[in-house]
Amino acid sequence: MVLDFNMLIKDVRQSGWWQSNKAFLVSVGGKILTSTVPEKRESLGAGGNPLERKTVKEMKTNTYGTILGVGHPPKEASGFYKLQEAHGTW
Numbered sequence: 001m002v003l004d005f006n007m008l009i010k011d012v013r014q015s016g017w018w019q020s021n022k023a024f025l026v027s028v029g030g031k032i033l034t035s036t037v038p039e040k041r042e043s044l045g046a047g048g049n050p051l052e053r054k055t056v057k058e059m060k061t062n063t064y065g066t067i068l069g070v071g072h073p074p075k076e077a078s079g080f081y082k083l084q085e086a087h088g089t090w
Contacts, residue, residue, distance in 0.1 A: 028082070030056035051078050 024035040030044040030052075045053035051069045055078040058065050062082075069076035 026056075026059075028059055030059070051076050054078075055080060 022035070022037055024037075024044060025033045026044050027033060030046075032041050032043055035041070041047070043056075045056050051067060054067050058067060059080050059082065064081040065079070067078045068074040069078070
């Protein structure tokens with residue numbers, strides 16, 4: 001089965017909290033398989049973004065989670081959910 005990533009996250013985009021328009025499908029090691037951002041990047045956190053780096057670290061040990069960025073309230077938050085399988089041509 002082939003599923004368009006944008007279709008997969010369609011309901012998330014339509015929700016009221018969706019503001020950044022950044023979503024990634026990544027491997028457990030952080031390799032970006034596909035995303036909604038226009039620039040091509042190899043992996044999450046490779047540019048030194050501390051929130052992305054912490055997200056990749058948490059993904060290695062947890063099935064799901066939410067990580068808050070700096071500030072109170074934080075300017076950014078990251079959430080993840082580990083899929084059991086993700087078949088496709090990456």
